[in-house]
Amino acid sequence: DAGITQSPRYKITETGRQVTLMCHQTWSHSYMFWYRQDLGHGLRLIYYSAAADITDKGEVPDGYVVSRSKTENFPLTLESATRSQTSVYFCASSEGSYTDTQYFGPGTRLTVL
Amino acid sequence: AQSVTQLGSHVSVSEGALVLLRCNYSSSVPPYLFWYVQYPNQGLQLLLKYTSAATLVKGINGFEAEFKKSETSFHLTKPSAHMSDAAEYFCAVRDGNNRLAFGKGNQVVVIP
Numbered sequence: 266d267a268g269i270t271q272s273p274r275y276k277i278t279e280t281g282r283q284v285t286l287m288c289h290q291t292w293s294h295s296y297m298f299w300y301r302q303d304l305g306h307g308l309r310l311i312y313y314s315a316a317a318d319i320t321d322k323g324e325v326p327d328g329y330v331v332s333r334s335k336t337e338n339f340p341l342t343l344e345s346a347t348r349s350q351t352s353v354y355f356c357a358s359s360e361g362s363y364t365d366t367q368y369f370g371p372g373t374r375l376t377v378l
Numbered sequence: 379a380q381s382v383t384q385l386g387s388h389v390s391v392s393e394g395a396l397v398l399l400r401c402n403y404s405s406s407v408p409p410y411l412f413w414y415v416q417y418p419n420q421g422l423q424l425l426l427k428y429t430s431a432a433t434l435v436k437g438i439n440g441f442e443a444e445f446k447k448s449e450t451s452f453h454l455t456k457p458s459a460h461m462s463d464a465a466e467y468f469c470a471v472r473d474g475n476n477r478l479a480f481g482k483g484n485q486v487v488v489i490p
Contacts, residue, residue, distance in 0.1 A: 307482040355421055369421030
């Protein structure tokens with residue numbers, strides 16, 4: 266089916282481990298985004314990408330790495346997970362203009378023990 | 379920098395009563411404003427958006443919002459709340475780099 270998907274939907278890991286969250290969209294949208302959602306903070310932008318091989322930092326990038334070798338994929342890696350990275354992570358995409366809607370994936374709930 | 383203020387993290391409304399969620403923004407460029415809704419255990423979906431056309435914007439599920447430049451506001455309303463409106467609502471403003479700055483959200487509880 267067309268749309269934006271995230272995997273895994275739930276993940277439990279331990280402090281210090283590397284974790285990669287996957288995001289895939291089938292619309293060939295130019296822009297892709299990673300957000301984290303925490304109680305009392307709303308959604309905060311981690312990284313975004315304007316096109317393949319173009320990425321940029323958002324509001325809270327520390328401890329995260331992204332890549333975008335293909336337009337449709339935008340993985341987010343936690344290089345050494347910390348408890349403060351326990352959160353719900355959302356991927357989103359948009360066609361690209363300032364007025365375009367962002368379409369969100371279903372989210373990944375990550376718990377770091 | 380662009381930012382959004384949503385007051386009152388939890389909003390309770392009786393079924394059939396007016397839903398009013400307030401959003402004030404600051405923006406150094408002409409604003410593009412959005413309201414998103416998040417149902418439990420789901421991602422966000424667009425309710426409506428303002429993109430410099432009509433100041434009264436109608437969205438899905440009977441919601442509408444009015445852009446008021448003089449008040450830097452984009453409040454969301456619905457005349458009559460339904461049980462299905464129970465969700466979290468986020469106001470957002472787009473900055474000049476095509477990024478969204480979100481408010482902290484309003485959790486709406488509908489009382490039967």
